[in-house]
Amino acid sequence: MSEVTMPQVTRAEIAVTACSDLFRGQGDILASPAGIIPTIGARLAALTHAPDLMLSDGESTIYAGVPSLEHQGVPGGFLPYRELFELIAAGKRHVVMGGAQIDREGNHNFSAIGEHTKPHRQLLGSRAAAANTINHRTSYWIPKHSRRSMVQQVDFVTGVGRTRAEHAGKGAARFHQVHQVVSNLGVFDFNGPGHTMSLVSIHPGVSVEEVIESTGFDLNIPDAVQSTRLPNRQELQLIREVLDPLHRREQEVRS
Amino acid sequence: MTSKVIDSSTLADLFRDGMTIGIGGWGARRKPMALVAALIRSGARDLRIVSFGGPDVGMLCATGQVKEVIHGFVTLDSIAVEPHFASARQAGNVKTIELDESMLVSGLRAAGRRLPFEVTRTGLGSDVLGANPQIRTITSPYTDGETLVAMPAVELDLALIHLNRADHLGNGQCLGPDPYVDDLFARAAKTTILSAESIISTRELTQGHHPATLLLNRTMVNHVFEAPGGAHFTTCLPDYPRNEEWQREYAHSASSPALWEEFRTRYIDKEHVWTPGGQQ
Numbered sequence: 001m002s003e004v005t006m007p008q009v010t011r012a013e014i015a016v017t018a019c020s021d022l023f024r025g026q027g028d029i030l031a032s033p034a035g036i037i038p039t040i041g042a043r044l045a046a047l048t049h050a051p052d053l054m055l056s057d058g059e060s061t062i063y064a065g066v067p068s069l070e071h072q073g074v075p076g077g078f079l080p081y082r083e084l085f086e087l088i089a090a091g092k093r094h095v096v097m098g099g100a101q102i103d104r105e106g107n108h109n110f111s112a113i114g115e116h117t118k119p120h121r122q123l124l125g126s127r128a129a130a131a132n133t134i135n136h137r138t139s140y141w142i143p144k145h146s147r148r149s150m151v152q153q154v155d156f157v158t159g160v161g162r163t164r165a166e167h168a169g170k171g172a173a174r175f176h177q178v179h180q181v182v183s184n185l186g187v188f189d190f191n192g193p194g195h196t197m198s199l200v201s202i203h204p205g206v207s208v209e210e211v212i213e214s215t216g217f218d219l220n221i222p223d224a225v226q227s228t229r230l231p232n233r234q235e236l237q238l239i240r241e242v243l244d245p246l247h248r249r250e251q252e253v254r255s
Numbered sequence: 256m257t258s259k260v261i262d263s264s265t266l267a268d269l270f271r272d273g274m275t276i277g278i279g280g281w282g283a284r285r286k287p288m289a290l291v292a293a294l295i296r297s298g299a300r301d302l303r304i305v306s307f308g309g310p311d312v313g314m315l316c317a318t319g320q321v322k323e324v325i326h327g328f329v330t331l332d333s334i335a336v337e338p339h340f341a342s343a344r345q346a347g348n349v350k351t352i353e354l355d356e357s358m359l360v361s362g363l364r365a366a367g368r369r370l371p372f373e374v375t376r377t378g379l380g381s382d383v384l385g386a387n388p389q390i391r392t393i394t395s396p397y398t399d400g401e402t403l404v405a406m407p408a409v410e411l412d413l414a415l416i417h418l419n420r421a422d423h424l425g426n427g428q429c430l431g432p433d434p435y436v437d438d439l440f441a442r443a444a445k446t447t448i449l450s451a452e453s454i455i456s457t458r459e460l461t462q463g464h465h466p467a468t469l470l471l472n473r474t475m476v477n478h479v480f481e482a483p484g485g486a487h488f489t490t491c492l493p494d495y496p497r498n499e500e501w502q503r504e505y506a507h508s509a510s511s512p513a514l515w516e517e518f519r520t521r522y523i524d525k526e527h528v529w530t531p532g533g534q535q
Contacts, residue, residue, distance in 0.1 A: 059432060059433065060432045060433040061432070080432070080433040080434060080435070081281065081356075081433060081435055081436065082360070082434070082435075082436055085356070085357045085360055088357065089357075089375075089376070089377075111353060111382075112344065116353075116382070116386055117347070118344070118345070118346075118347035119344055119345060120345060121341075121345070122336060122340065122341035122344040122345055123335075123336060124328050124329075124330055124335060124336065125308075125326060125327060125328030125329055125330070125353055126327055126328065126353050126354060126355050126356070126381070126383055127327060127328045127355070127356055128327075128355055128356045128357055129355070129381070130355040130358070130377050130378050130379075130380075130381035130383055131355050131356065131357040131358075131377040133380075133381075134376050134377055134378075134379050134380065134381075135376060135377070156382045156386070157380070157381050157382040157385070158381060158382070158383075159381075160379070160380035160381050164380040164381075165379070165380045167380070168379040168380035168402070169379070169401065169402040170400075170401060170402075171376060171379060171395075171399075171401030171402050171403050172376070172379035172380045172402070174376075174401070175376075176380075
């Protein structure tokens, strides 16, 4: 990469590339990203290494191509909620969900904070997190990695982690696959002992100490810590000039 | 054939204390707000509300008419957390049965099919089951032997639905981008009230529109109520988008009882026909 012609890569752009890499090797499934950076990431994947990914507007329209953030896109299919639930049950999807809390075992919560019968903060509710995690591959996007979002134990399990899925029987574990977590600090998976969270890579400019400080539980840290890869020249051009020319990614994660 | 069209006084007489009422639409999209306003004016109490919730749930929480909400979420879409619902929850004033969206779909579908439950994988391992011990699991009788969720039927006394157009017989037409699961609500209910932007003849419904847009047939509907702007301030595409300004005002009214009373007096207490495109 030429340092002369390529301005400094931002943290948001690294996170976009990490989200794109979540979809490596996938095709003919619906990529369902929540949040600005995962949305750019899924579209970047479709424009580069995963051209067969299916994308939608998150409501009832499947896109024929890969629109930028600022364009409506050309309709290429119909996906009302009733059909989305059929597609989920058939397993033809990889969702990247946001969440208020994720815990060490990969359980997820965007229902409410505190005691569920009388929460101190009501959030969205269960939505389809239980359906997603039990039926198809699920990843998570945490734009503000902190001890409040990365917790020892979530207050209410909306999305199901591996250990809970296995305890719920083979019907629960059969199609369950929590893949990775991308945050503003790094990339994580659940390949630690007992399917607990492990550091896969830290984003350039982040220290291991910062990740440990910002995590509310003991994270598995490998002996040799990897760095999240930088976007290549083509990816940077697609992010900056095609997918997100208004730099909305920089509002979600600031450098 | 007999007309199912009713006026507002007949509508008001359909609501009773303690009813389980399903409300169509999704979040702040195509909610039957004119029917919800009529329900509020009726003063019916101790209601169980079943909804993919939006301002319908929030308003009925604010008026104190709800005993229990059965939902998959409650949101205003462009405002993520429904503030009136959140206030009621955080004060411990409303009970909830919180389900995964697709579990609620299963429960409504089972009710419409007159079955006790529908089998689903969804819910396994999640606190949706932990918080709702009345929802049981079942073991597959076949060789796989899997343990699955037996989602109980969600039976409704009343379903409230708003669509773009209807005829006087109870055929209902959805011209918007998503029918949501309004047909399942209609089938799950003993009585379905359909409001529509306009009531036109059966013949006119399919002039220029494929019959597939007729989401509800007349076996699914008991009463038809004409309500132009009847989903306002939520979306009713292609007739009108969400009125974000009104929605912000509604959301802001959760910040004090006085603001809520003002909102209620202005927009709910008097029967109000909102004209799309008109001055607000």
